[in-house]
Amino acid sequence: MPTIDGARLLGDLNRLRDFGRYETGVHRPTYSPIDMESRHWIAGRMAEAGLEPEIDGIGNILGRSPAPGPKLLVGSHSESQNHAGWLDGALGVMFGLELARVLPGQIDVAAWADEEGHYGVFLGSRSAIGDVTDAEIDACRNATQGKPLRTALAEAGLADRPRLRVDPARYRGYLEAHIEQGDELEALALKIGIVTSIVGIWTFRVTFTGVQNHAGTTRMAIRKDAGVALVKLCTAIEQRMPEVAGPRSVWTIGRITLSPGAQSIIPGGAEMLVQMRDADPAVLARMRTALHALVAEANAGPCPATIEQIFETTPKLMAPPFRAALGRSAERHAPRLFQHMPSGAGHDAQILAELMPAAMLFVPSIGGISHHIAEDTAPDDIVLGCQVMADAAADILMG
Numbered sequence: 001m002p003t004i005d006g007a008r009l010l011g012d013l014n015r016l017r018d019f020g021r022y023e024t025g026v027h028r029p030t031y032s033p034i035d036m037e038s039r040h041w042i043a044g045r046m047a048e049a050g051l052e053p054e055i056d057g058i059g060n061i062l063g064r065s066p067a068p069g070p071k072l073l074v075g076s077h078s079e080s081q082n083h084a085g086w087l088d089g090a091l092g093v094m095f096g097l098e099l100a101r102v103l104p105g106q107i108d109v110a111a112w113a114d115e116e117g118h119y120g121v122f123l124g125s126r127s128a129i130g131d132v133t134d135a136e137i138d139a140c141r142n143a144t145q146g147k148p149l150r151t152a153l154a155e156a157g158l159a160d161r162p163r164l165r166v167d168p169a170r171y172r173g174y175l176e177a178h179i180e181q182g183d184e185l186e187a188l189a190l191k192i193g194i195v196t197s198i199v200g201i202w203t204f205r206v207t208f209t210g211v212q213n214h215a216g217t218t219r220m221a222i223r224k225d226a227g228v229a230l231v232k233l234c235t236a237i238e239q240r241m242p243e244v245a246g247p248r249s250v251w252t253i254g255r256i257t258l259s260p261g262a263q264s265i266i267p268g269g270a271e272m273l274v275q276m277r278d279a280d281p282a283v284l285a286r287m288r289t290a291l292h293a294l295v296a297e298a299n300a301g302p303c304p305a306t307i308e309q310i311f312e313t314t315p316k317l318m319a320p321p322f323r324a325a326l327g328r329s330a331e332r333h334a335p336r337l338f339q340h341m342p343s344g345a346g347h348d349a350q351i352l353a354e355l356m357p358a359a360m361l362f363v364p365s366i367g368g369i370s371h372h373i374a375e376d377t378a379p380d381d382i383v384l385g386c387q388v389m390a391d392a393a394a395d396i397l398m399g
């Protein structure tokens with residue numbers, strides 16, 4: 001079985017942290033000058049590990065081994081959220097690099113571009129499976145400052161490069177390591193999470209139409225206040241949803257807007273975004289039915305209500321044989337200190353899973369903190385996670 005070099009792994013991770021270092025975290029948004037500098041550095045490290053790296057027209061780095069024989073694709077994303085943590089994504093890319101060194105000729109490494117959604121939705125990994133059109137690229141804008149993606153790609157020196165496609169025939173499958181980004185492993189004093197599935201995310205827009213009028217002269221008895229109707233629905237969701245949700249379901253009302261939104265005007269319109277996440281499509285379907293029923297009840301009140309679904313990803317099951325290999329490896333290196341668990345966050349692995357068997361491993365996040373400069377994982381936990389993944393990769397490649 002391969003033995004990883006923990007000091008080398010931590011050294012690489014800390015070097016990558018220098019690109020865009022911001023207090024204890026990093027600021028490395030996709031295609032920024034510092035992000036591109038880090039991509040060229042990663043490509044250089046891949047070359048030193050015996051891979052043939054290529055940075056493609058969407059910013060993906062794919063380091064391919066020239067050796068013949070069966071291979072695993074291992075990776076994650078290398079950019080960060082704005083002013084955020086140093087391990088989100090970077091950990092999985094550096095795990096891939098270390099695996100390529102200890103399993104020479106058998107590992108290709110990927111750093112997918114823009115998983116963090118500065119310009120789009122899983123742009124890099126979706127492009128690599130052939131799911132991003134040129135028209136979509138034309139339409140993408142930076143979420144923070146509005147810069148067109150085409151401009152960003154040109155400034156990054158990527159405009160004239162072809163976009164690479166991953167060839168599924170080349171691989172046994174895809175492995176991705178990631179920080180948990182929650183506090184479950186830490187709370188249970190566990191060291192390794194083996195992902196069973198990546199949750200589906202469904203988002204709905206609910207709108208109420210009331211009658212806009214003067215806040216001082218309109219009697220309470222005759223008002224049609226869209227804001228009041230919306231807040232009543234919020235309360236009903238909090239009361240009713242637990243009855244149909246699963247034990248790990250989550251739901252969030254992430255945005256409420258009142259129109260026109262002024263202190264002396266009764267809201268004539270109100271809108272809310274309701275997002276639900278679960279790993280089981282049947283549970284999501286139950287939650288959607290419940291939400292529709294609540295909106296229908298609300299619609300019978302003074303303010304007509306409508307609902308539309310604006311976002312949907314399907315839950316993605318991780319490959320059972322890969323999960324089993326990760327379980328055997330975890331049992332060897334961290335006996336009784338691991339569990340199987342769903343991922344409440346989206347990851348590139350759910351995109352690669354469209355094309356080939358895929359699996360994920362989590363290491364604990366200190367305090368469950370992520371997307372924040374305080375994001376961290378104990379060095380021993382990082383090294384242990386990489387060793388578990390290396391053994392599992394060797395196991396899968398032998399099978």
Ligand SMILES: [Zn+2]
Nearest residue numbers: 077088089115
């Ligand atoms: Zn991430």
